[in-house]
Amino acid sequence: xxxxxxxxxxxxxxxxxxxxxxxxxxxxEIRGSxxxxxxxxVGIRGVAEHFGLGGRGSKPTHVPWDAVVKIDGERFVxxxxxxxx
Amino acid sequence: MNKIFSLALxxxxxxxxxxxxxxxxxxxxxxxxFGYQLLWVVVIGVVGIITYSEMCGRVAAVSGKAVFDVxxxxxxxxxxxxxxxxxxxxxxxxxxAEVGGVAIxxxxxxxxxxxxxxxxxxxxxxxxxxxxSFDWIERIFGYGGLxxxxxxxxxxxxxxxxxxxxxxxxxxxxTKSPLLYAYFTVGLLGAAMTPYEVYFYSSxxxxxxxxxxxxxxxxxxxxxxxxxxxxxxxxxxxxGGSLFLDKGLEPGFLGSIALGTEVPLGQIGLLLGxxxxxxxxxxxAIDTLFSGAYxxxxxxxxxxxxxxxxxxxxxxxxxxxxxxxxxxxxVLTGVDPxxxxxxxxxxxxxxxxxxxxxxxxxANDRTYMREYRNGRVANTVGLIYxxxxxxxAVSAIPLMILTNVGQN
Amino acid sequence: MTDTLDLGLNxxxxxxxxxxxxxxxxVDDLALEGGPGxxxxxxxILSGPDVxxxxxxxxxxxxxxxxxGGRHRVPWEEVEMVGPHVQLKRAAKExxxxxxxxxxxxxxxxxxxxxx
Numbered sequence: 001x002x003x004x005x006x007x008x009x010x011x012x013x014x015x016x017x018x019x020x021x022x023x024x025x026x027x028x029e030i031r032g033s034x035x036x037x038x039x040x041x042v043g044i045r046g047v048a049e050h051f052g053l054g055g056r057g058s059k060p061t062h063v064p065w066d067a068v069v070k071i072d073g074e075r076f077v078x079x080x081x082x083x084x085x
Numbered sequence: 086m087n088k089i090f091s092l093a094l095x096x097x098x099x100x101x102x103x104x105x106x107x108x109x110x111x112x113x114x115x116x117x118x119f120g121y122q123l124l125w126v127v128v129i130g131v132v133g134i135i136t137y138s139e140m141c142g143r144v145a146a147v148s149g150k151a152v153f154d155v156x157x158x159x160x161x162x163x164x165x166x167x168x169x170x171x172x173x174x175x176x177x178x179x180x181x182a183e184v185g186g187v188a189i190x191x192x193x194x195x196x197x198x199x200x201x202x203x204x205x206x207x208x209x210x211x212x213x214x215x216x217x218s219f220d221w222i223e224r225i226f227g228y229g230g231l232x233x234x235x236x237x238x239x240x241x242x243x244x245x246x247x248x249x250x251x252x253x254x255x256x257x258x259x260t261k262s263p264l265l266y267a268y269f270t271v272g273l274l275g276a277a278m279t280p281y282e283v284y285f286y287s288s289x290x291x292x293x294x295x296x297x298x299x300x301x302x303x304x305x306x307x308x309x310x311x312x313x314x315x316x317x318x319x320x321x322x323x324x325g326g327s328l329f330l331d332k333g334l335e336p337g338f339l340g341s342i343a344l345g346t347e348v349p350l351g352q353i354g355l356l357l358g359x360x361x362x363x364x365x366x367x368x369x370a371i372d373t374l375f376s377g378a379y380x381x382x383x384x385x386x387x388x389x390x391x392x393x394x395x396x397x398x399x400x401x402x403x404x405x406x407x408x409x410x411x412x413x414x415x416v417l418t419g420v421d422p423x424x425x426x427x428x429x430x431x432x433x434x435x436x437x438x439x440x441x442x443x444x445x446x447x448a449n450d451r452t453y454m455r456e457y458r459n460g461r462v463a464n465t466v467g468l469i470y471x472x473x474x475x476x477x478a479v480s481a482i483p484l485m486i487l488t489n490v491g492q493n
Numbered sequence: 494m495t496d497t498l499d500l501g502l503n504x505x506x507x508x509x510x511x512x513x514x515x516x517x518x519x520v521d522d523l524a525l526e527g528g529p530g531x532x533x534x535x536x537x538i539l540s541g542p543d544v545x546x547x548x549x550x551x552x553x554x555x556x557x558x559x560x561x562g563g564r565h566r567v568p569w570e571e572v573e574m575v576g577p578h579v580q581l582k583r584a585a586k587e588x589x590x591x592x593x594x595x596x597x598x599x600x601x602x603x604x605x606x607x608x609x
Contacts, residue, residue: 003539004500004523005548025501028535033570037525037533041499051159052450052502068529077529148577150508157506157519162548165506166556216606386508386519386540388594395607399597452503453577 012042012076015069020084023076024050027062039064040076042084103314104233104321105369106186106339107179107276107430109362110423112318113342114491115269116325119260121245121253124322126270128254130277131315133470137441139307140448140463141283145290146299148453152287152440153383159443168439169384175436176281176377177408178429181415183370184210185422189339190363200417207413210370214405219391222371229364235346235357237320242349243327250323268484268491271477272427275434277318278474283440284376288383292392297457321345339423374412378404427490434481437474445471498575500535508578509540509567509590517585521545524566538567538579540590565589 004026012020021043029038039062041049046061067082115123145151150158153172157165187206192199213222260266295303324345339362346358375391381404382389388398395402416422445467448459459467485491498504500523509518521544527533542560545553567588573580585591601607 001536002525002528002533003547004505004525004535007525008501025499026533028498028500030496030498030575033572035500035535035569035572037500037527037535038497041501049499050502051446052452053446065533070529150577154508158502162506162521162545162553166549166552170552382516384519386516388516388591395604396598396601399594399601402601403597 007071010071010074010076012040012063012078014078014082015080020063020078020082021046037065039085040068103282103311104230104317104365105179105276105279105372106182106366106422106426107279107433108314108318109186109321109339109342109365110426111269111272111276111430112321113325113329113345115273116322116327117329118491119266119269120326120330121250121323122257122259123266123269123273124250124253124319125256126273127277127315127318127322129473130274131311131318132466133274133473134278134282135307135311136463136466136470137278137444138283138286138311139304140459140467141287141444142290142295142303142307143300143457144444144447144454145287146295146303147297147455147457148447149291150447150453151291151379151383152284152444153380155447156439156443157384159446160439164439165384168436169380171432171436171439172280172284172380173377175429175433176373176380177411177415178425178432179279179281180370180373180377180408180412181420182422182426182429183366183373184412185416185420185425186339186366187363187370188416189422190359190366193340193343193359194363203413203416206367207409210367210374211406211409214371214374215395222368226364226368226371230361230368232357232361233317233365235350235354235361236317236324239346239349239354239358240320240323240327243324245323245327264484265488265491267480268488271434271481271484272430272491274473274477275430275437275481277315278437279430280433280436280440281373281376283444284379285372288375288379288389292390300457374405374408377408378402424490428485431481431485431490434474434477436478438471438478441467441474442471504575504579507575509538510578510580511585511588511590512573512581512583515585515591517581517588517591518565520579521548535569537569538572540565540567563592 007026008023010023012023014020023040023042024046025041026037027039027041028035041062043061049061062085063078063082064085067078068076069079070077112127141152144155153169156168160168184203184206187210188199188202191197191202191206217225258266290303328345328348343355343358343362347355378401379389381387382398382401387400389401390398448454448463448467451458504523505520507520508516509520511517518540520538520540522539523535524537524539525533526536541563542557543564545557545560547553565588567581567590571582571588573582581588586595
């Protein structure tokens with residue numbers, strides 16, 4: 001079992017080692033009676049969003065869950081070529 | 086008509102309820118030390134408490150979240166728990182000082198031994214809280230606290246030099262002890278913006294189930310109530326300045342604060358002054374008592390509420406009982422309430438950022454606040470006060486040490 | 494409220510309300526299942542002093558010790574709605590929540606005036 005608090009704060013890097021930022025939150029979607037994770041909230045604007053200050057402008061803050069290749073210790077590794085959306 | 090009437094009642098209660106032992110001690114001793122020089126600080130403090138109490142009331146009305154719900158959601162468990170513990174320590178110190186203040190007033194009125202009166206004060210508070218409905222508690226202590234208006238009359242009767250009073254509203258530094266000046270500035274701001282006021286107020290808004298339609302009432306309450314409370318603070322400082330400055334007297338005892346009304350108004354003035362202090366401090370004791378229980382329950386997710394009967398919110402009830410017992414025990418050790426008040430106000434200044442920053446954050450949250458979120462004015466003023474609060478929080482304890490708790 | 498939400502911001506540390514609007518704990522953590530390459534799904538709300546241990550090293554453990562352990566797992570299917578608070582479908586008692594208040598209630602009920 002994973003817990004939310006054990007996933008928050010991890011670094012997010014691509015497979016070739018490029019750092020994208022830190023994961024401040026997990027974005028989810030309620031589908032019927034299920035709550036499915038759709039992405040990682042990352043970066044400076046991600047911090048703002050984590051404190052509830054987002055919503056303005058459309059700067060990218062999030063990495064889709066599909067791009068995550070593995071969770072390696074305290075690190076999310078995402079596919080090469082992944083950018084914030 | 087009924088609404089205006091209830092607003093008026095609320096405001097009357099707020100005037101009596103604004104002033105607590107911290108305001109009494111700091112305003113009168115600031116007057117005794119610096120005359121009218123620090124009146125401008127009260128204005129800054131009052132605008133600060135108006136801003137944040139309106140904000141936390143609005144958050145509570147729109148989202149149903151009270152202050153410690155918000156602290157935990159925004160600051161997380163770790164920082165939130167730290168905030169809770171510091172708030173509880175400060176709260177308990179304040180409660181202890183207020184209970185001691187009640188006992189001192191009773192002693193001045195009836196003359197029984199102080200220790201007996203502490204126990205009587207404690208039992209009386211417990212009974213009042215247990216059997217009286219909250220509307221009545223607010224009315225009794227609010228209206229009783231209105232006797233403090235006698236200080237306003239006294240301020241006039243003492244014929245202060247009005248030019249000097251007016252000059253006090255303009256920030257200026259005319260003293261050989263700037264450190265002491267800074268210490269009193271911090272203390273006056275801390276006393277005016279005491280965090281328990283927002284804990285108590287926001288929880289009340291949730292309990293009364295206010296919604297967006299009550300936001301006008303919320304704003305009126307904050308502005309009028311605190312502005313008039315600030316007016317009482319002016320009066321206290323003017324009395325302190327007219328009576329004690331240059332006489333080498335220090336109002337180190339609660340009874341000498343009441344002297345401020347005896348000199349110009351005689352026995353009646355003294356009586357009204359003491360009764361006013363008794364109710365103001367007693368009401369504040371109940372507010373702090375409940376604030377401690379609110380904070381605990383909101384942080385941990387327990388059922389809470391003063392309108393629920395005690396068995397409807399058992400852990401909340403147990404918390405305030407424990408707090409009252411601890412405070413009584415502390416007063417019985419013989420600690421000086423006035424001295425303790427100074428420490429409580431200074432430490433509360435340190436805890437201010439952890440209370441006010443989360444409120445400012447949530448007040449900007451689109452998801453919960455929708456069209457009722459902060460506008461530009463509230464945010465600008467709110468941010469200025471965050472800066473003010475940070476400066477106070479960092480400097481409060483060094484200043485306390487450097488000035489030997491305002492002694493030199 | 495939209496059906497997109499941030500777990501840390503909109504769910505974690507929020508108030509739990511049962512079917513009867515009774516406050517019955519906080520969302521102290523969320524349990525998730527799945528991982529990279531597959532779906533990651535929230536399976537349960539974790540609540541209770543035992544969960545605090547992982548939230549803060551020193552103070553959390555101290556608080557957990559004072560709170561005498563206890564950890565409740567509420568399956569995500571029991572969630573009625575996520576709004577300003579997290580509303581559950583059933584009564585707190587059926588979900589094992591709010592037991593601290595329930596244990597204490599009989600003591601207060603014996604004191605006159607406790608049900609005014």
